[in-house]
Amino acid sequence: MAKIKRAAVLGAGVMGAAIAGHLANVGIPTYLLDIVPRELTEEEKKKGLTLDDPRVRNRLAQAGKDRLLKEKPSPLYHRDAANLITVGNLEDDLDKLGEVDWIVEAVVENLKIKQELYAKVERVWKPGTIVSSNTSGISIRAMVEGRSEEFRAHFLGTHFFNPPRYMKLLEIIPTEATRPEIVAEMKAFAEDVLGKGVVMAKDTPNFIANRIGVYGLQVTLKAMEEAGLGPDEVDAITGRAMGRPKSATFRTLDLVGLDTFVHVADNVRENVSDPAEKETFVVSPLLRDMVERKWLGQKTGQGFYKKVKGEKGSEILALDPKTMEYRPRKKLRAPSLEAAKRAKSLPEKLQALVYADDVAGRFAWEITKKTLLYAAARIPEIADDIVSVDRAMKWGFNWDLGPFEMWDAIGVEKSVARMREEGETIPPLVEELLASGAKSFYGKEDGKVRHFHIGGKFRDVEEHPKTISLDRLKEQNRVIKANKGASLIDIGDDVALLEFHSPKNAIGADIIMMINAAVKEVSANYRGLVIGNQGTNFCVGANLMLILMEAQDQNWPELDLMVRQFQKAMGSLRYLDRPVVAAPFGMTLGGGVEVCLPADRIQAAAETYMGLVEVGVGLIPGGGGNKELLLRWTEGVDPKEKLLLQPLVNKVFEIIGMAKVSTSAHEARDYKFLRPCDGITVNRDHLLYDAKQAVLAMDRAGYRPPQPRKIPVVGESGYNVLKLGAYNLLQSGHITEHDYKIACKLAYVLAGGAVPEGTLVDEQYLLDLEREAFLSLAGEPKSQQRMMHMLTKNKPLRN
Structure with missing residues (x-):
């Protein structure tokens, strides 16, 4: 795996460009090359360009790269990944293939064209470089007929499925000439670096x-x-x-x-x-x-x-x-x-x-x-x-x-x-x-x-050594504690895992009870805790139906107790005397994010979509989400530096108020749902293993829990700034009256209430503000309409 540090993709069509995009996703600098156009476009003629201009000669590859930034869903984890792709053409830049460790051919599905291209590639080929074809069905063996024995020994098929970022399958098709160590190297690289599920196929029509x-x-x-x-x-x-x-x-x-x-x-x-x-x-x-x-x-x-x-x-x-x-x-x-x-x-x-x-x-x-x-x-x-x-x-x-x-x-x-x-x-x-x-x-x-x-x-059945199956562990009687909503499982090496398994993994009383039980058990008997599961999504939030029923019944003491218990459970995770690693994947929304934020580390699957989305159901985060995101954005800021503090609070207000959801774990870093110290796992099958390793690493390093700290707030003057921003959106027709009401509640919490600018407050103070705002909004008829609409239609209501 260490050998593949640079790559080249030949062919910038739909698949070629997307393969280059996924290589860039995992941090591999990649050349994207295509043929040289023989005619100018009308736009190029207007600009006075000639066929010799690099912008013309690289046009097809550039178009492939540009598509990556326009397509939805995006082939890229983050727009910045495109910076790792260098465009060129198959005439001027063929010698660059001597710089790379893997060449992927993805040109038109025509055997003669492929054979001619491989003849050219071999002239600049660096011995030891792996070469593969992304063909969906042409004979791998036939493509390299006439090539040297050494070239054929490093050649195989690597059939990606479209779109490469999202589709798990990679069929690897060796020939009788391919060296076994090359096949093993590509399989390991595909699984561990590209995040693929590899299937070994034979060189037969259309493979498997x-x-x-x-x-x-x-x-x-x-x-x-x-x-x-x-x-x-x-x-x-x-x-x-x-x-x-x-x-x-x-x-x-x-x-x-x-x-x-x-x-x-x-x-x-x-x-x-x-x-x-x-x-x-x-x-x-x-x-x-x-x-x-x-x-x-x-x-x-x-x-x-x-x-x-x-x-x-x-x-x-x-x-x-x-x-x-x-x-x-x-x-x-x-x-x-x-x-x-x-x-x-x-x-x-x-x-x-x-x-x-x-x-x-x-x-x-x-x-x-x-x-x-x-x-x-x-x-x-x-x-x-x-x-x-x-x-x-x-x-x-x-x-x-x-x-x-x-x-x-x-x-x-x-x-x-x-x-x-x-x-x-x-x-x-x-x-x-x-x-x-x-x-x-x-x-x-x-x-x-x-x-x-x-x-x-x-x-x-052979399993990858980094695959942890929770179902298998349950069959082996490794469950420590369990109820209807969650289980605590021994995943080996004195590490426990807290698994949610309620409907849609929604957070309710059972899960909160199991969090509290896990905290006690892990503190007494384990080296650390992983929070993860193997459902469809990590967690889509709190049990909305339960919140709506309590609000409609005006059972405020019960609802207040529920929110307090959730906040307290999150605090227990934050200050547990053993390392805690959350392992989110897929939809990780609302309460799902609030479970992750107090963890010492987050080990997220690359395909993790994180967001505090409570405003979509007429509420604001109630389990500490506002406080936790504020902590992350204001960390290290001197409370006396008021000019620095307000823009950061504005950003938190925007992220929560607009219910922003990351399109990947990489983008979650932009919102500070993930920090630089948090990890990203490309192969979701390896997620729990990687999270467990993070727990063990912290334990070996002599883990000490964080200490509570004061948080600087912008106070009343900052609240007015946030409120004014929301008012302008209301006046311009971008938000409704009820949106504005929610925004004002959120602004009050994030500003720290009616205190002087620069005041240092403790976490419980912010949690109390958060809980009061949450309960207040839960009582609003229009918020209850939003909750009902989400439960029945599965989409937000703008009222």
Whole structure:
């Protein structure tokens, strides 16, 4: 890993630029090179530029870099990452490849063009430099035919999925000439530095994920046409009910681009030898027609869906495949879909769906059956084990379960019996499994997860040494204490972990009780505490429904007690005599941020979206968030330096008052939710391990808890400054009257109340102001309307 310090990406198209962006995300200086344009644009002509001007010669690479700063969601963790990308072209700057440790080729999917490029690359290639192709399906071996043995020994495929920042999967495809140590080095680098989930694939058409994923889309298209359904009706079946993303099948195709899908399907058809398989990848006339019409999906404004503006605002229409006209979306109704919604677990959802005898059940069974049979038949052609296939589909297509996990979920014996009745040929791998007496592809033995392997034996599922599974630890009886909302778990090396597992990880009485229990237990028996979990998001805030119910019942003593208890629990974390490390990821909002801020360190996943967003529900932070952010922004400021203090308080007022949420952990540093001493983990699977290491490092260094300190406040005069800023926004129509009321409450808290400017106050004083403002706003009818709207509509109300 230490060898890869600089990189170059050849090709600045959508994928090339995004790969360069992700390399920059993780701190690797990268050259981004593309071909030299042969013609001037009209704009270049107006500027008097010539074809020899570097701005013209580097135009394509510069355009790729510029796109990174415009696209949403952003391919970059932070805008500053773009500074690590240096643009150039493949004629003037090819010699720069001698400076780098990794060259990634991402040019057009044309074998001849790639071969010609590699011939040029080898002329300037520094022996030892790794070279890889991002091809989505062209033979890796064929690309470097004619290259030297040493070059081929350092060459392999590295297939990123789009967008590289957000998609976990990286397929690594070595050839027989690739040195094993190069493969191992790239795998470690991809996992530990790029944050990827790596799957080792074979040099076969479209590798693993696209081979199976495109097959699944093909059979779904065919089944839709045979059943006479529309894309919207199919998406109701193939989305969350089957453990797939909400975008299901046809919204996913629109996002990918129908032309891209056709290209990938054609590539498989042209490169497989089995006539029956070739037939499977023949693209339907419907899809060909749509591509000819330029109905390519999101990039052309219409595909299987089309967004139009009507009298009631924007509406999304669905394509009717029979008439090729767009119509209002239909809602498919079927008992099996309703049963799947009610089911508590994904296996129960799948069983309720695929074994049902209604339109949704028959459809789900047909596409599931074919996909499972195809995946099993492709082993060992495309991969050596079922784990690689399952991970590829989960990480590359965002399935909750891979094909073999799905087979276990619906029951292997039951499903195979039905497949046989329907005349299907059962692949050898499945016959071997059943002949061995096993009833599932995965099992557990001695606390380890095992998988069925070719040859009829079970092998351990290999896990990265930095992966900590909380479910596995629970199975090993490592739970110290637990209630409905949270658990305290021994994660080894005398470190405990506080896990939230309430609905949406919302903070309520159970979690507060467990925080208090954790503080006592860790102080007495452990080296430190990690606060983390492995849910969908770290924590989306306090239990809003509970707050609203107490406020509507005017149960102010109870609500006051709840806020006091939360504040006290946060104080206990801050002053615990053992190191505390919070490990946030995903949505970390409101109370979730308030849990993190008192920690000695935060070890955040790169994809962490932090914000004190309480104003969106008509409140202000009540668990110490105002005080903690004020502490961070004013740390080290002399209270006598009034000109320095007010702008800092203004900034805190802006961050909380505008409910700013970071788009990454890197951006969270701009808001001081994260400090320079806090860490960022790119691979979320390693997050708890890294947080644990931070605890151990502080313990070894002789940890001492922080001491309470006085906080300088801007007082009454500063309050007036903040209030005036809010008033100007009100007068200009940017905020409502109720927004202004909330802003004034927030300003009073952050200013430290009606005290002289520069007064030093203690933390409890600010907490009391915060709690009083929180309770006051909770009693406001318009705040209660905002809370109700968020609970019912899941979006803020501006009233």
